[in-house]
Amino acid sequence: MKKIIYILPLLFSLSIIGQTENSKKKIRIELLTIEKKTKDTLIGSFTEIYSGHKRIKAKCCTDFDGIDIFYIDTKDIVDNSIYMKIYGRKCKPYKKKFSIKDDLKTTVYLKYGKTEYNTKIKDFEMMFKKLNIETDSFNCGDS
Template identity: 80%
Template structure:
């Protein structure tokens, strides 16, 4: 009887160890985009993410609250550094560098100014012609 308890404990422990992930998870990036002077949230801001000399991804776009949430694979990041370019409607393009070692939550302040991206109609031109953004695969309720 004593041996059966040890064997059950060993089998139970092995099944738990086998289910734990030992890989590095994607970094979560939470962005809030705001116009610097008026403090208005900016809807429809596009983001390009670079690391090293390579573009990792281009994201479309912030929601009605100026929020965009996406994930970056740690394998794509060179020397823990990324930089992002932001394109907000009626705002000057903006570039910012980040050192990333984990999840990132930040606020981006854009300024109104000269740009080619001024209205919602130009969203598709910005997405497909300039940034070559592919449709997002949402992770709603899925487990990898």
């Protein structure tokens, strides 16, 4: 019985610590890329994410619905803001800053225009040479 008296406060304090700890370790970002004029979804768009003047993630690529879902560690986000650069095939590169405190679901409207990224053959050049996307993170739709 004496042991139970000592164990109960220990268990109670552990449950309090478990509840107060920040359980949100990653932010989920769902990105839909659409061409502004034609409203076509853009397949194979690349995304770079920066926070605090540092690139924290580079992603390939949007799926057939123009959607890319990925996760960012909250410890990498500086001042609750991220800056995204999105490269769509045959589209001008797009840049936008987001204030981020929780999961983000957004639609990005790219415009057809002058770009280096015009063909599917340019995918690998874009991934490996220009954006330095590691082969580990090459899986589309993965985190």
